Amino acid sequence: GAVVSQHPSRVICKSGTSVKIECRSLDFQATTMFWYRQFPKQSLMLMATSNEGSKATYEQGVEKDKFLINHASLTLSTLTVTSAHPEDSSFYICSAGSHRGNQPQHFGDGTRLSIL
Amino acid sequence: ILNVEQSPQSLHVQEGDSTNFTCSFPSSNFYALHWYRWETAKSPEALFVMTLNGDEKKKGRISATLNTKEGYSYLYIKGSQPEDSATYLCACTTSGTYKYIFGTGTRLKVLA
Numbered sequence: 142g143a144v145v146s147q148h149p150s151r152v153i154c155k156s157g158t159s160v161k162i163e164c165r166s167l168d169f170q171a172t173t174m175f176w177y178r179q180f181p182k183q184s185l186m187l188m189a190t191s192n193e194g195s196k197a198t199y200e201q202g203v204e205k206d207k208f209l210i211n212h213a214s215l216t217l218s219t220l221t222v223t224s225a226h227p228e229d230s231s232f233y234i235c236s237a238g239s240h241r242g243n244q245p246q247h248f249g250d251g252t253r254l255s256i257l
Numbered sequence: 258i259l260n261v262e263q264s265p266q267s268l269h270v271q272e273g274d275s276t277n278f279t280c281s282f283p284s285s286n287f288y289a290l291h292w293y294r295w296e297t298a299k300s301p302e303a304l305f306v307m308t309l310n311g312d313e314k315k316k317g318r319i320s321a322t323l324n325t326k327e328g329y330s331y332l333y334i335k336g337s338q339p340e341d342s343a344t345y346l347c348a349c350t351t352s353g354t355y356k357y358i359f360g361t362g363t364r365l366k367v368l369a
Contacts, residue, residue: 145300175357184261185346185359234300242355243289245303 143169145237147249154225155257161221162252164235170215171237175246176208179232188233190240191218225256261349263360270337271368277333278363280347284328288355292321292332293346295362301346304332337367 144167152160164174172193177185189210190198197210207229209221218237222229234251238244262281270276282290289308293301305314310325318335334341344362351358 147300177359182361184361185348187356187358190356240355242350242352242357243306243308245291245293245306246301246357247303248293248300250298250300 143238143247145171145235145247145249147235147252149252150250151253151255153255153257156226157224158256159221159223160225160254161219162233162235162254164218164220164237164249166216166237166247169237171218172215173240174212174218174235174237176210176218176220177234177236179234185234188220191220193218222254225254227256230254230256261347261358261360263345263347263363265363266361267364267366269366269368272337272339274337274367275333275335276337276365277331278345278365280330280332280349280360282328282330282347282349282358284325286351286353287325287328288350288352290323290325290330291348291350291357292330293348295344295346297343304345332363334365337365339367339369341365342367 146165148163174191176188188203191210191212193212199205212218236246236248238246292304295301305321307323312323320333323330344364346362348357348359
């Protein structure tokens with residue numbers, strides 16, 4: 142089946158650091174990728190939709206200057222958390238697949254981000 | 258705002274027991290209902306996608322049903338095994354936005 146690789150799996154860094162998370166589709170081309178965030182005991186919350194070759198679409202309340210998304214190729218989307226602070230500590234996970242809503246998404250393994 | 262609810266939040270069952278969980282969602286503008294199985298330290302794995310009222314899907318010992326008029330889906334596991342231990346997520350998409358809205362999941366632990 143389709144494979145999505147997400148890296149790194151775990152990041153611990155100091156406040157003020159920028160952190161880049163990569164999401165790669167290994168055996169298929171992904172024109173659309175989704176970035177989610179999950180806080181403890183809460184559901185996966187969509188942050189943004191990453192579109193190859195164009196600007197990402199951000200959900201309400203998600204700062205686009207804080208969470209930079211780049212989708213420069215059909216197999217790679219990156220999420221950069223700029224100047225991360227402790228409140229940005231969370232679990233971030235990407236998915237790839239059809240944007241039409243009636244197809245399963247293929248997820249990465251997620252990234253646990255801890256900001257000290 | 259679309260709200261997807263799952264129950265129970267967690268449960269423990271004995272090996273060999275059958276079990277089921279519920280996913281409820283607003284029925285207006287419904288488009289599709291997804292079930293995922295999420296093992297610790299792995300990525301969520303797609304189980305089923307259902308779109309029509311009355312849909313039933315089956316994969317091995319796991320099956321799911323869909324009622325779009327009343328806004329719920331059941332996931333059934335027959336003869337639970339320890340390897341079934343995971344978090345089971347459901348997600349709903351609506352016509353128009355096609356965004357995936359996830360529930361908080363049901364965490365299943367099957368005791369040997």
